Amino acid sequence: MLDKFLAANMNRHEAFAERYYIRRIEIGSATQKKHQLGFGESKVCRYCGDDESATTFKEESHAIPIFLGNKTVTDLLECDRCNHHFGDHFENSFAAYTLPHRPFQRIRGRNGIPKYKDQEFRITASDQSNLEICALGERGLEAFEVEGKNQLRFPLTRQPYYPTAIHKSLVKIALAMMPAQDHALFEPLKKWLLRKDHSPAFSGSAPIIEWMISGPVDPNQITCILAKAKKSYEKSTFKFQLILRYGNFQYQLVIPLPEENGKNKIRVFAPLLMPDSHFREYGIPDYCEKSFNSGDRVVGEMSEVLIQYEGIELSNR
Known part of the structure; x- marks a missing residue:
C-alpha cells in the first residue's frame, strides 16, 4: 500500500508540473526575511480597489x-479596511476550524501557541518542543488509551464556524499571491469576499481536498503554491488552484472562475508536499473532500487526534 501511494504521489507531482506554472512561497521560520507581496506596486487595494486617497495601508x-x-x-496591497473585514467576517471561522489541532502541532500564532480545553482534558505547550496533556476527568489519561498500543486518542470539538468563511479564507490567500x-x-470573487454574509460563491464549486498527515512535523514550516494552467491545458483543466500545507494538514482548492462554473473540467490532483521518507516512517495520510459551500x-x-508515545511522564499538578 505504501509503495502504491508513493508511486501515485510521484505521478501527481509529474502531472501537476506538466499542466501548471507554479508560484511558490516557503516559510521555515518566524524570524526569516520578510516577503512583501506587492512590493514596488502602486498602493491600490487588490480587493476593494481603493487607493491611499480613500483608505489607509x-x-x-x-x-x-x-x-x-x-x-x-x-x-x-491589502488596505486596513479590508484587513479588518477579512479578520472579522471569515478568518475567525478558519481559526476556529483549525484551533483544536494547532496546540498538538505547537503552531505559534500572534499570541503564542494556543490551548485546547474541554471537560475531559487540557492541552498546552510551553514551547514547540514540549506538549503537556492534563486529564481533567476521574479516569485520567487511561480513558484515552488505545488498547494494545502506545497511543492516545483524543476527541476534539471545533469551535463554531461558517463553512463558506473557510472557503473565503483560502481564496483570499490565492488572490494575495496572484500576479x-x-x-x-x-472581480466577482472579490465582491464575494467583501460581502458580510456567508452566502456561497458559486453553486457547483469543486470540493476542497483536505489531507491529514501523520507524524511529527516542523510547526514553523508552511508551503503555499498558486498554480496557473499552461495555455495548452486551459480548456481541459481548471485554470487556477491553491495548495496550502501547514502542520499536519494540506488543502487543495480550485479558485472559482464564473466561466468555469459547472464545466466538466479535469481536477488535477497536487502531490503531498512532504518527502517520501516521512511517509515511509509515519504512514499514508488520510484524505477527504470538503464542500465548505x-x-x-x-x-x-x-474531530480527533491520535498520538503515538514512547513513554508518559505523570504529574499530579
Missing part, C-alpha cells in the same frame, strides 16, 4: 493567516 496584513504561524509573508495581470478575472453555522463538530 498602515497595518501589517498577513497574506497567510498569522494563526497558522505566518509572521513573515505580508501583503502591501496583477490576472486579477481582472476575479454552506452558509449555515456549524456547532459542535467533532
